[in-house]
Amino acid sequence: xxxxSFQAPKGTRxxxxxxxxxxxxxxxxxxSASVDCGxxxxxxxxxxxxxxxxxxSGEGIVNELFSFxxxxxxxxxxxxxxxxxxxxxxxAAHAGSLPIPVKxxxxxxxxxxxxxxxxxxxxxxxxxxxxxxxxxxxxxxxxIACGILALERLGLTPRDIQVRISHRAAIARMLAALGVPADxxxxxxxxxxxxxxxxxxxxxxxxxxxxxxxxxxxxxxxAARATQSLAAPLADLAAKIGISADEFAALDELRxxxxxxxxxxxxxxxxxxxxxxxxxxxxxxxxxxxxxxERALAGGGRYDGLxxxxxxxxxxxxxxxxxxxxxxxxxxxxxxxxxxxxxLLPRPDVFVISAGGExxxxxxxxxxxxxxxxxxxxxxxxxxxxxxxxLLGDAGKAxxxxxxxxGAELADGHVAxxxxxxxAQRTIALAEAVAVLRGPLGA
Amino acid sequence: xxxxSFQAPKGTRxxxxxxxxxxxxxxxxxxSASVDCGxxxxxxxxxxxxxxxxxxSGEGIVNELFSFxxxxxxxxxxxxxxxxxxxxxxxAAHAGSLPIPVKxxxxxxxxxxxxxxxxxxxxxxxxxxxxxxxxxxxxxxxxIACGILALERLGLTPRDIQVRISHRAAIARMLAALGVPADxxxxxxxxxxxxxxxxxxxxxxxxxxxxxxxxxxxxxxxAARATQSLAAPLADLAAKIGISADEFAALDELRxxxxxxxxxxxxxxxxxxxxxxxxxxxxxxxxxxxxxxERALAGGGRYDGLxxxxxxxxxxxxxxxxxxxxxxxxxxxxxxxxxxxxxLLPRPDVFVISAGGExxxxxxxxxxxxxxxxxxxxxxxxxxxxxxxxLLGDAGKAxxxxxxxxGAELADGHVAxxxxxxxAQRTIALAEAVAVLRGPLGA
Numbered sequence: 001x002x003x004x005s006f007q008a009p010k011g012t013r014x015x016x017x018x019x020x021x022x023x024x025x026x027x028x029x030x031x032s033a034s035v036d037c038g039x040x041x042x043x044x045x046x047x048x049x050x051x052x053x054x055x056x057s058g059e060g061i062v063n064e065l066f067s068f069x070x071x072x073x074x075x076x077x078x079x080x081x082x083x084x085x086x087x088x089x090x091x092a093a094h095a096g097s098l099p100i101p102v103k104x105x106x107x108x109x110x111x112x113x114x115x116x117x118x119x120x121x122x123x124x125x126x127x128x129x130x131x132x133x134x135x136x137x138x139x140x141x142x143x144i145a146c147g148i149l150a151l152e153r154l155g156l157t158p159r160d161i162q163v164r165i166s167h168r169a170a171i172a173r174m175l176a177a178l179g180v181p182a183d184x185x186x187x188x189x190x191x192x193x194x195x196x197x198x199x200x201x202x203x204x205x206x207x208x209x210x211x212x213x214x215x216x217x218x219x220x221x222x223a224a225r226a227t228q229s230l231a232a233p234l235a236d237l238a239a240k241i242g243i244s245a246d247e248f249a250a251l252d253e254l255r256x257x258x259x260x261x262x263x264x265x266x267x268x269x270x271x272x273x274x275x276x277x278x279x280x281x282x283x284x285x286x287x288x289x290x291x292x293x294e295r296a297l298a299g300g301g302r303y304d305g306l307x308x309x310x311x312x313x314x315x316x317x318x319x320x321x322x323x324x325x326x327x328x329x330x331x332x333x334x335x336x337x338x339x340x341x342x343x344l345l346p347r348p349d350v351f352v353i354s355a356g357g358e359x360x361x362x363x364x365x366x367x368x369x370x371x372x373x374x375x376x377x378x379x380x381x382x383x384x385x386x387x388x389x390x391l392l393g394d395a396g397k398a399x400x401x402x403x404x405x406x407g408a409e410l411a412d413g414h415v416a417x418x419x420x421x422x423x424a425q426r427t428i429a430l431a432e433a434v435a436v437l438r439g440p441l442g443a
Numbered sequence: 444x445x446x447x448s449f450q451a452p453k454g455t456r457x458x459x460x461x462x463x464x465x466x467x468x469x470x471x472x473x474x475s476a477s478v479d480c481g482x483x484x485x486x487x488x489x490x491x492x493x494x495x496x497x498x499x500s501g502e503g504i505v506n507e508l509f510s511f512x513x514x515x516x517x518x519x520x521x522x523x524x525x526x527x528x529x530x531x532x533x534x535a536a537h538a539g540s541l542p543i544p545v546k547x548x549x550x551x552x553x554x555x556x557x558x559x560x561x562x563x564x565x566x567x568x569x570x571x572x573x574x575x576x577x578x579x580x581x582x583x584x585x586x587i588a589c590g591i592l593a594l595e596r597l598g599l600t601p602r603d604i605q606v607r608i609s610h611r612a613a614i615a616r617m618l619a620a621l622g623v624p625a626d627x628x629x630x631x632x633x634x635x636x637x638x639x640x641x642x643x644x645x646x647x648x649x650x651x652x653x654x655x656x657x658x659x660x661x662x663x664x665x666a667a668r669a670t671q672s673l674a675a676p677l678a679d680l681a682a683k684i685g686i687s688a689d690e691f692a693a694l695d696e697l698r699x700x701x702x703x704x705x706x707x708x709x710x711x712x713x714x715x716x717x718x719x720x721x722x723x724x725x726x727x728x729x730x731x732x733x734x735x736x737e738r739a740l741a742g743g744g745r746y747d748g749l750x751x752x753x754x755x756x757x758x759x760x761x762x763x764x765x766x767x768x769x770x771x772x773x774x775x776x777x778x779x780x781x782x783x784x785x786x787l788l789p790r791p792d793v794f795v796i797s798a799g800g801e802x803x804x805x806x807x808x809x810x811x812x813x814x815x816x817x818x819x820x821x822x823x824x825x826x827x828x829x830x831x832x833x834l835l836g837d838a839g840k841a842x843x844x845x846x847x848x849x850g851a852e853l854a855d856g857h858v859a860x861x862x863x864x865x866x867a868q869r870t871i872a873l874a875e876a877v878a879v880l881r882g883p884l885g886a
Contacts, residue, residue, distance in 0.1 A: 006532055006754045009520055012488035014533050017547070020484050035789050036815045038822040041463050045455035045566055046489060046522075046552055047509070066490070066520075068511030070556045077452055077509075079489070089449055090457050101825055104460070109489055113513045123488055134825050138808065149815060260805060261812045311449045346478050362703060365581065369704045372479045372592060379481040382544055382577050 011115075011122025018341035023125065025337070025344045026154065026324055027107055030127040033150035034105035037142065039129050042104045044086035050076040052085045056279075056309060066113050066122075079111035083128045084306065084319060091132055092312025101134035103142075110323075118329075119295040125324040127298075132307060135316035137253040140283040140302060141261060143320050147287060147298055148266050150322075155336040161297065164270035165230065165254060165285045171271065173247040174223060179216040186277055188220075193274035195224040219243075223271050230255050230267035237269060254283065279303050283318065289330055297330060298322035343399075348379040350437055351395035351420075355407035356386035363406055367433065374434045396420055404433065454558075454565025461784035466568065468780070468787050469597065469767055470550055473570040476593035477548035480585065482572050485547045487529035493519040495528045499722075499752060509556045509565075522554035526571045527749065527762060534575055535755025544577035546585075553766075561772075562738040568767040570741075575750060578759035580696040583726040583745060584704060586763050590730060590741055591709050593765075598779040604740065607713035608673065608697060608728045614714065616690040617666060622659040629720055631663075636717035638667040662686075666714050673698050673710035680712060697726060722746050726761065732773055740773060741765035786842075792819040793880055794838035794863075798850035799829035806849055810876065817877045839863055847876065 008014045015023060034041065050067050067078040080086065083106055091102055106128045116122055129146055131139050144163055151161055171192070172185055180188045188210050195203065203224070207217040223241045234252050235245040245252075251269055258264050275284045282302035289297065300320035307315040331337045338344075352368050354360040364380065371378045379398050381391050388405060395403045405416040409427060417436065418425040428436050451457045458466060477484065493510050510521040523529065526549055534545055549571045559565055572589055574582050587606055594604055614635070615628055623631045631653050638646065646667070650660040666684045677695050678688040688695075694712055701707050718727045725745035732740065743763035750758040774780045781787070795811050797803040807823065814821045822841050824834050831848060838846045848859040852870060860879065861868040871879050 006535060008488050008532075009490060009492060009518065012490070014488070014529075014536075015486040016533065016537070017483035017485055020486050023486075024484070032818070033815075036818065036820050038791070038820070040460035040788065041467070042460055043458040043463050043466075045451050045457070046554070047452060047455070047566075049450075049452060063514050066511055066513060068509055070509060071506050073556075075452065086457075089451075090459065092449060093457075094459070111489070113516075123490075139825070145812060145815075152816070257808065260808045262809065263812070345483065348481070365700065365703045366705065369588060369706070372476075372588075373595070375475070375479065377479050377481070382582070 009122070013121065013123070017345060018339075020341075021344035022328060022337055022341040023324060025341075026327060026331075027125070027127075029150045029153040030105075030107055030322070033146050033153060034127075034129055037103075037129075037146040037149065039103045039105040039146065042087070042090065042106050043108060044080075044083070044090060044106075046109065047077045047079050048086060048089075050078045052089060052310075053078055053081060056085050056306075064113055066111050080108065081110060081112055082321065083108050083110070083126065084130070084303075084321075085310065087128070087130050087132075087319075088306045088310040088312070088317075091307050091315070092310045095307065095312045095315065098133075101139065102130070102132040104132075105129040119326040121325055127322045127324075128319065130317060130319035132317040133315050135282075135302070135304070135318075137257045137283075139316075140318050141254060141257050141263075143300065143318050144258075144267070144285060145261050145263055147300075147320050147322060148263050151287075154327075154331060156330070156334070158265040160290055160330070160334060161266070161287055162290060163267045163285055163287050164227065164273045165251070165267055165283065166270055166273040167250040167254065167283050168281060170248050170250040171274075173249075174241065174243055174271070177243040177247050178220050178223065178241075179212055180210050180220075184210045189274050189277055192224050192272050193277075195272050225272065227268055227270040227272070229265070230258055230269055231264040234269070250282070275299060275301060279306075281305065285320075287322065294329065295326050297326050345399070346377060348395075348398055348400040349376040349402065350378055351391075351398055351400035351403045352378060352380045353388060353391045353395065353403055353405045354386060355388050355405055357408075357410070359410050360406035363410060363430075367404070367406070367430070371434060371437065374438060376434075376437055392418070392420075402437070404437075452565070456564065456566070460788060461782075463784075464787035465771060465780055465784040466767060468784075469770060469774075470568070470570075472593045472596040473548075473550055473765070476589050476596060477570075477572055480546075480572075480589040480592065482546045482548040482589065485530070485533065485549050486551060487523075487526070487533060487549075489552065490520045490522050491529060491532075493521045495532060495753075496521055496524060499528050499749070507556055509554050523551065524553060524555050525764070526551050526553070526569065527573070527746075527764075528753065530571070530573050530575075530762075531749045531753040531755070531760075534750050534758070535753045538750065538755045538758065541576075544582065545573070545575040547575075548572040562769040564768055570765045570767075571762065573760060573762035575760040576758050578725075578745070578747070578761075580700045580726075583761050584697065584700050584706075586743065586761050587701075587710070587728060588704050588706055590743075590763050590765060591706050594730075597770075597774060599773070599777070601708040603733055603773065603777060604709070604730055605733055606710045606728055606730050607670065607716045608694070608710055608726065609713060609716040610693040610697065610726050611724060612693040613691045616692075617684065617686055617714070620686040620690050621663055621666065621684075622655055623653050623663075627653045632717050632720055635667050635715050636720075638715050668715065670711055670713040670715070672708070673701055673712055674707040677712065693725070718742060718744060722749075724748065728763075730765065737772065738769050740769050788842070789820060791822040791838075791841055791843040792845065793821055794834075794841055794843035794846045795821060795823045796831060796834045796838065796846055796848045797829060798831050798848055800851075800853070802853050803849035806853060806873075810847070810849070810873070814877060814880065817881060819877075819880055835861070835863075845880070847880075 053061055065078040069076050110126050111123050175188045191206050204217055207220045219242045228237050234248040238245040280301040281304045284301035286296040287298035302318045304316045354364045368378050381394050403418045413430050414427050415430050417428050496504055508521040512519050553569050554566050618628055618631050634649050650663045662685050671680050677691040681688040716729055723744040724747045727744035729739040730741035745761045747759045797807045811821050824837050846861045856873050857870050858873050860871050
């Protein structure tokens with residue numbers, strides 16, 4: 001066996017207790033935001049028929065997947081690279097009997113057979129929320145607001161993260177107003193998408209190929225970099241680009257509803273947000289760190305054709321995906337993950353100590369199990385020492401809230417209870433240990 | 444795309460909301476029992492180097508695994524069929540810096556490329572708890588008691604489930620006392636393991652091949668089927684087999700400690716529990732339905748050689764694995780999963796209804812977001828009807844605890860709050876909605 005077998009496969013992670021506490025902390029925020037916003041949790045297989053992914057994304061995706069076949073089997077499978085095809089398949093199978101809109105969330109593991117990079121691993125976790133069967137700005141913003149709620153619960157603010165929003169219909173009307181012919185709309189959107197990757201002269205040359213005049217190219221260039229807070233009137237943005245504010249009607253609808261929800265300061269309009277052209281059909285958005293230096297924390301939008309693609313009826317849909325890796329980096333950079341997870345571990349309610357003696361040795365395991373059966377988080381030491389001071393030190397290292405010490409008082413049915421935060425110690429009846437520890441003065 | 448692509452792969456599951464609520468219910472019992480018993484949660488990669496599994500189980504395991512290689516890659520990977528090799532690898536990598544004993548739990552998904560059967564799927568979830576670095580009956584029973592605690596929290600009792608326990612050292616001494624030569628001990632254990640699969644005459648013939656006399660064969664046959672409550676004295680069992688009770692010293696130690704923990708009635712001695720011969724080194728156990736008709740719910744024991752196998756120091760270890768499939772069947776058979784999960788879904792704290800009118804339509808989305816930001820589970824309707832009776836019906840179907848109705852009273856800043864369990868309705872100030880709903884009389 002090679003020594004590499006002693007390590008996790010490249011691009012995957014071992015989650016030791018403190019590492020997992022960080023992941024659980026993030027997942028708890030995702031889950032509570034989802035539930036509070038009325039989404040129901042679902043899950044699907046970790047691997048699917050390979051065709052489920054090629055149907056949506058074409059054969060080109062195969063090289064980005066971990067795919068396999070069972071020995072002697074006939075089907076090709078792939079580890080899921082995204083969760084939306086599973087959602088669409090599950091909805092298509094039961095479209096007639098699900099309450100509309102279907103509001104689902106999931107926190108599955110995902111897999112990509114690419115070279116690992118900062119913010120991009122071969123196995124990661126992704127929060128997915130989807131609203132299927134409803135259309136309009138309120139439903140798009142229901143998804144976005146849920147994403148914002150989770151970030152708020154993790155301690156992030158609009159000074160840390162902005163949701164950059166665009167809308168296919170608004171962009172199409174803007175492009176027409178700038179003079180882009182209808183058959184060049186898709187090319188123009190591709191160019192918007194690539195704005196940050198092209199040199200200015202290259203960008204101008206490609207804009208010219210869209211059939212734009214010199215003036216049109218200049219305005220298209222302004223538009224491609226145009227971004228402003230959703231709190232500001234869209235007429236300002238339209239004026240900067242030199243088009244009528246009417247062209248941004250779809251964005252204005254999002255703006256009006258975001259104002260009602262009280263999330264305007266979290267949102268920006270960003271004409272350069274394009275995302276998958278063959279896939280998204282209306283609102284598109286990405287969650288970015290304010291610096292813009294990192295990968296997007298989340299992305300999503302409206303995709304009205306997806307359920308139909310997997311054999312279901314035509315159903316409008318809007319969704320969001322947010323991975324754990326970039327988010328955890330953002331939290332860590334802002335010191336929102338104290339001690340890299342150690343203090344996120346659940347604190348023991350009580351640490352039970354034997355001060356020695358036959359009675360204590362016999363009583364300790366009994367008491368520990370009674371307390372655990374009562375729903376208390378109980379730890380004890382497996383050391384042979386009966387030095388109470390040393391064992392209290394271990395209790396403190398375990399971050400226990402209290403210590404129960406079985407000592408000489410056990411002879412008349414009493415034990416010592418020490419509050420490890422305040423240091424206060426008192427004697428209680430052994431028979432009342434559960435009641436005291438579960439009561440308002442206890443755990 | 445073939446129509447089979449619209450289905451989950453054979454042997455895997457789609458978890459619709461009520462299905463996932465059942466899984467989460469089981470996982471919550473596993474997790475709370477683990478935490479209360481002082482285990483820390485860990486996780487590892489969903490796939491590992493294939494060699495991690497062949498190192499432990501030999502090349503023969505390859506046909507039972509989903510294995511694959513990245514396009515252009517050089518490593519063979521396999522979806523994890525069990526979690527223990529990952530635990531051993533992770534401990535071996537940091538053996539010097541982990542607190543001893545290492546007490547870890549995990550709830551990973553597992554994969555087996557076998558033909559699916561009742562209680563055995565290609566993807567399932569398994570609870571793992573492991574205590575590494577400590578030996579002795581108290582540590583073995585720490586693991587067993589944690590398993591029992593989880594079952595208790597799911598509503599199961601010793602009348603439903605028994606933990607069948609054996610011990611390698613006790614069995615070896617029993618076999619010697621019956622006249623099995625030392626070099627035939629492993630063969631004899633293999634025969635014990637197969638007791639239910641062989642016809643009586645075949646069993647007797649193989650027992651003879653162990654070198655046993657006619658009397659020895661008869662007593663071995665009794666031993667192979669011997670089982671009794673751990674609450675009964677082991678001398679009874681020894682007498683039945685015709686050996687000295689001293690041979691069962693290792694089992695008696697388990698019995699004494701189980702008595703202290705108060706779990707005797709959950710446990711039986713079962714000489715026929717063998718499990719992997721090359722793997723387990725002391726205590727072995729299986730959790731079974733009382734009828735014995737189903738597969739084991741859980742299994743485990745002491746395996747002192749494992750960490751060393753993966754490059755770490757020699758460390759004693761004991762662990763348990765419990766899958767979700769057989770357990771869910773046991774709960775379902777006993778009506779311990781009401782409504783197949785629907786009533787396990789989280790109940791909305793409040794369902795917000797607009798009775799119509801411009802003010803209510805504007806106020807509703809604002810209020811919904813305010814309540815969600817306050818940590819309340821809030822649902823609303825996306826229907827166009829403003830018939831309050833119909834919408835209250837939807838609130839009831841959603842199992843909401845209360846309904847907030849935005850109606851005419853909104854003009855002077857009031858809303859109606861209806862308790863959907865009692866039917867009681869009152870008028871409250873809109874400004875106090877959060878305080879009322881979060882207070883002791885609210886959610």
